[in-house]
Amino acid sequence: MSLLSLICALILQLSSVNANDVSLDTYIVHVDLPDSRLLSDQSQDLESWYESFLPATIASSMGTPRMVIPSAMCFQGSRLSLTSEEAKAMEKKQGFVSARPQQVFPLHTTHTPNFLGLHQNMGFWRDSNYGKGIIIGVLDTGIVPDHPSFSDEGMPPPPPKWKGTCEFGVTGVCNNKLIGARHFRNGDGTPLDFDGHGTHTAATAAGTFVRGANLFGMANGTAVGIAPLAHLAVYKVCSSSCSESDILAAMDTAIEDGVDVLSISLGGPSRPFHDDNIALGAFSAMERGIFVSCSAGNAGPSNTSLSNEAPWILTVGASTTDRKLVATARLQCSHCSITALNETDVQGKIVLCNLGGWTTSVLQGQAVKDAGGAAMILIGEERQGFSTSADAHVLPATNINYEDGLKILAYINSSSSPTAAIVFKGTVIGHVNPTRANDPGLVYDIEPQDYVSYLCGLNYTSREIFIVLQRHLNCSSNSRIQEGRLNYPSFSIRSGSSDHTFTRTVTNVGEASSSYTVEVVSPKGIDAAVRPRTLNFSELNQKLTYEITFRRSENAGDNTVSQGGYIVWKSAKHSVRSPIAVYGADI
Incomplete structure (x- = not known):
């Protein structure tokens, strides 16, 4: 060995x-x-x-x-x-x-690539060769291998370094797209996805081009993952939940199999890094040059609601695109609740239902259809606020938020013959730019040793340091830094009376001879000062350092409210933005 x-x-x-x-x-x-x-x-x-x-x-x-x-x-x-x-x-x-x-963790479309500026046969997608040759390891609920997103048409064989295997038990299931599939669920015995979550996340990461994808005729287009020519290796670690030991065993195996990227859409509450097995596995992967991307979780947005926050992980938050599948309800028909269907004539009518309770929204729709209903309006729960969801229903249906539901109920109760119609349409709402990110001008580089100094700065004991590093280290003979000194392209400070000063080092990856001038937009109640205000580069890969100081303004007012700002380094060609987050003194 x-x-x-x-x-x-x-x-x-x-x-x-x-x-x-x-x-x-x-x-x-x-x-x-x-x-x-x-x-x-x-x-x-x-x-x-x-x-x-x-x-x-x-x-x-x-x-x-x-x-x-x-x-x-x-x-x-x-x-x-x-x-x-x-x-x-x-x-x-x-x-x-x-x-x-061990802990048990919960699991955390056709238009997204186009929304991000990724277009076939041009730009960043073409320049990056669509992820060709990269192996993405996905830890999730498994995979449905015959899904069209995992066709290997036009795919080359996996790289020679690949050591993984396909555990479906029959030949021909895996191919040059899906090059590996393993299972770690006790007693499950198969990498097959019975949940759907893993198939979804795998297709999002590396699904191939599937033309004519739609949801009952809506959102018709070409479905494709972000890296359509990348290879997929799937590691089944979850059913409805995921155990730490399975996750750690799968990360371990994926590293040995030869993946280049680990994609993990699951996690638990925040824990110290030495007690967080996803963070431990990710640290080992990072030291071996493997990029680890994890979901930020399903909770929030609120303080301490983040999952997978280790700085050596790319933690991906939820966002949206510029498209929604929206149904506008114009009321012209009577209603009933789902519990009264057996006692009420709903033939040909739009049925108003409360979301939640004893069943799922999809089963509610099936019950309405079985009772002869023509369509369904689902009122969200009060605790969901303005959030709505889009499910694949068996009849025309729309989900409205709780406040809008109250308005509909008020209309029904005030009308002798309320009526309604459901009209589906698209809408535009107002992100990351992969093309510009491929030519950033300046980068904030970081090395594994920086994380070691950070762990020492957390005042971890020798035992806790050993758990993370898998080797002995005496922090008394190693440098110590606080999180604010990690060379990150962002700043996070607590509002208070004391000043905060940080240094950052940027590397020139744009034009050899270039000059950048800083623009500062300070958070409310904070004065931010950058020195020097101009960075002059004379060669590629040259590194220059700047310092930024945050000071509470004289008339700052309430310091318990979180605020935001940013700095931007601008040259003739590039604009490099770093966000500033100031969180309240009582957080």
């Missing part, structure tokens, strides 16, 4: 022992290797070391099957099924670092 394997993980999955008599939880266990084993080439040597941490109650159990799965890359430790007493007893063993029960 290589040194690389020795410094990484062995995942041990133990089946339940007398499940009716004891309560077992899955624990994530981190251990340290003794010096005598660090350079061993014997896999059984490493295996015996991990097994030495098993409590005697398990090790001596008769007829207890144990499945030992060699693993690598992400963390130094194991996954064990233990009682709380057994986990406590393990803490006394030499080499023990930490153990805690």
Whole structure:
């Protein structure tokens, strides 16, 4: 076994022992290797070391099957099924670092590429060759392999570095687009997607061109992912929820398989990095040059509602495009609730229903159709505010927000013969620009060592540093920086009386000879000053540093409200913008 394997993980999955008599939880266990084993080439040597941490109650159990799965890359430790007493007893063993029960995480269209300025046979898409040769690893609910988005027409074979496999059990399921599919759900036995979430996220990332895609005739067009010539490797780690141990095992396997990108649309609440297994796996991937992209979560927008916030992860927030499928309801018909369908004549009528309750909106629509209803209007719940959703219904249907629903009810109650019609149409509402991002002019570079200094700046203990780095490090002999000193193209400060000064280093990737002048738009109540105000470059890849100081204005007023601003470095050709977020003193 290589040194690389020795410094990484062995995942041990133990089946339940007398499940009716004891309560077992899955624990994530981190251990340290003794010096005598660090350079061993014997896999059984490493295996015996991990097994030495098993409590005697398990090790001596008769007829207890144990499945030992060699693993690598992400963390130094194991996954064990233990009682709380057994986990406590393990803490006394030499080499023990930490153990805690695993978490279970929740899972977090045709027009989007065009909206982002990606056009076939021209511009950035053409210049980047549509992602050709890149392998994207997707951790999710699996995949439906015969979906047209995963056709391999025109796709080359995977790169020689690819080591993955296809676990569908029959030949011909995977192809040059879908080059790998593995499953990590206990007892599931297949990478097949029974949920739909994984198929959706995989197609969004790398689906091929599918012409004539539409939703019951609406939004007709060509559906395509952002990197249509990239290869896909799918790792099934979820059904309706996702366990940490499966996620970590899949990240580990994906790194070893040879992916270039990890796409993860799942996560839990914010935790310290040493206690966040997605952050741990992402750190190992980042150190090996793998780009990790994760969803920001389904919560918010509110303070501390972010998931996957480790700075070595690209955390992707929710947004929108300039298109909606909107139905305008013009009232001209009677209504009823879904519970009264069996007692009310709804034949040929538009039925007004409250969203939620005992069933889903799609099943509500089916019930309306079965009762003879012509269409359905769904009133959203009050807690959903102005949010609405677009589902694939079996009859004409529209979802309106709670406030609009109250207006409709008021109209119905005030009219002797209320009427309605549903008219579907498109609408435009007022983002990232891939073409301009491909020629940014200036970049804010960062190295893995910067993150190490940041971890030391968090005042992590030696044990906590070891869990993240998978190696020992004495922070007293390493530099320490706060999060504000990470070389990020953004600034976040707490409103207060003290000044905040940060430095940033930018690298010139535009014209060799170029000059940039700064424009500052300070957040309300804050004075921002940049020094120097001009950056003069004489060659490509030249690095220059600037300093920015934030000071509370004399007449700042309320400092409990969050504010925003930005700075822009402008040259004759480029404009490089950095946002400023000032959050309230009481946050």
